[in-house]
Amino acid sequence: MRLKSMEFSSRNNKHSIINTKNISILIATTLILLTIVRLNYPFLIYSYKNPAEISPPYHAEDESINNIKDQDYEKCDIFTGEWIPNPEAPYYTNKTCWAIHEHQNCMKYGRPDNEFMKWKWKPDGCDLPVFNPYQFLDIVRGKSMAFIGDSVGRNQMQSLICLLSRVEYPIDVSYTPDEHFKRWNYVSYNFTLAHYWTPFLVKGKEEDPNGPTHTGLFNLHLDEFDESWTNNIDEFDYIVLSAGHWFYRPAMYYEKGRLVGCRFCQVPNITDLPMSYGLRRAFKTAFKAINGLENFKGITFLRTYAPSHFENGLWNQGGNCLRQRPFRSNETLLEGINLDFYMTxxxxxxxxxxxxKKKGFRFRLLDTTQAMLLRSDGHPSRYGHWPHENVTLYNDCVHWCLPGPIDTWSDFLLHLLKMEGGRSHKERNSPA
Structure with missing residues (x-):
């Protein structure tokens, strides 16, 4: 009887052990499946065709930063390369993103080709991952970013909003109804995005809405801050500064309150100065304003000049941009005013x-010039409006179609933010 009892007990124990093992295996399998689903869910839900190209969510504070090779971040020049086909693109459409302004909505207005959306920037000697909206929002969680400049800067911000729309749309938290000063908030990430309209970066006023070229005549105080943005950027963690195209317009140049010359003002006895004169002094003043801030602790990115591509005439003389593929790097050169603006x-x-650097300020380069020089196929041209509409820039070869090549600027920006994570980690762990 005792033997039977022991045998029964032993049998129960065996069953118990087997059941425990089965349950453990079941739990482990479930956890593994849940982990796989969790990691892939964001990409599955938005139907990425090739998730392998996109890295898992990135944490700037993650110790895995040690596994990032130096050459991936520090030694690779991501701004020199070629455009290669990318059949996976685009990652949003003009129907899924409400942030696209009408004059950049090329597909709505009948652009017959769509190959301009299907290219990827390939740096020489390394790879640049396709923009990952989850990574980006994870990095900027609890932070803020301001785009400061003209409508091409706003074009960049709209592209970023469209790319992030696969995760979340922001809510409008603007302080003013003025469309030149917009603020958006990504509630789930407590991330604020803003745009400050300042086409010349410095204090200026339109003197004559017509002017000698019917594009206005502006009084620019090249050594005076535009306080509409310089007084409002202390709070931002990142600012993206850009300007260029407005310096083509006629302007009177003032320094220390005195008229020193002009750009194509056609006024007798006033020295006509090159366009780069105004551009140089405007950037000098803008950078001086940033370096003079007492409370600003953020990072300043300079987004370099993106050339326009008018062919067969000037913008107001029938010029257009109807190419349907990018140039190769050996097919065109950065020269003339484009080179002058870039070098300035x-x-x-x-x-x-x-x-x-002497004051602990951080400046970083977002060099879009070479990549965009090659993308004469990416502008709206005549497809930013209906054919019968009377618009100022009838053929737009300055701004960029959305979706389009400007989306690559977010690839660049995310890469630079990852680099900042790597730098921060090295600084924290380097010996004093």
Whole structure:
């Protein structure tokens, strides 16, 4: 009897052990499946065709930053390369994103080709991952970013909003109804995005809405801050500064309250100065304003000049941009005013970077010039409006279609933010 009892007990124990093992295996399998689903769910729900190209969510504070090779971040020049086909693109459409302004909505207005949306920037000697909206929002959680400049800067912000729309749309938290000063908030991530309209970066006023070229005549005080943005950026963690195209317009140049010359003002006895004169002094003043801030602790990105592509005439003389594929890097050159603008920006950036470093300020380069020089196929041209509409910029070869090549600027920006995470980790762990 005792033997039977022991045998029964032993049998129960065996069953118990087996059941426990089965339950453990079941729980482990379930956890593994849940983990796989969790990691892939964001990409599955938005139907990425090739999730392998997109990294898992990134945490700037994650210790796995140690596994990032130096050459992936520090030694690779992501701004020199070629455009290669990307059949997976685009990652949003003009019907899924409400942030697209009408004059950049090329597909709505009948653009017959769509290949301009299906290219990816490939740096020489390394890879640049496709923008991952989850990674980006994870990095900027609890932070804020301001785009400061003209309508091309706003074009960049709208592209970013469209790319992030696969995760979340922001709510409008603007302080004013003025469309030139917009603020958006991503509630789930407590991330604020803003745009400050300042086409010349410095204090200016339109003197004559017509002017000698029917594009206005502006009085620009090249050494005076535009306080509409300089007084409002202390709170931001990142600012993206850009300007360029408005310096083509006629302007009177003032310094220390005195008229020193002009750009194509056609006024007798006034020295006509090159366009880069105004651009240089405007950037010098803008950088001086940033370096003079007492409470600003953020990072300043200079987004370099993105050339326009008018062919067969000037913008107001029938010029257009109807190419349907990118140039190769050996098919065109950065020259003339494009080169002049680019070099002017770079020179003033390096000066500001050196001065800022003495005070602990951080300046970073978002160099879009070479990549965008090759993308004459990416502008709205005649497809930013209906054919019968009377618009100022009838053929728009300045702004960029959405979706379109400007989306790559977010690939660049995310890469630079990852680099900041790597730098922060190294600084925290380097010996004092």
């Amino acid at each position: 920006q770079m020179e003033e950036f390096r000066i500001a970077e050196r001065e800022g």
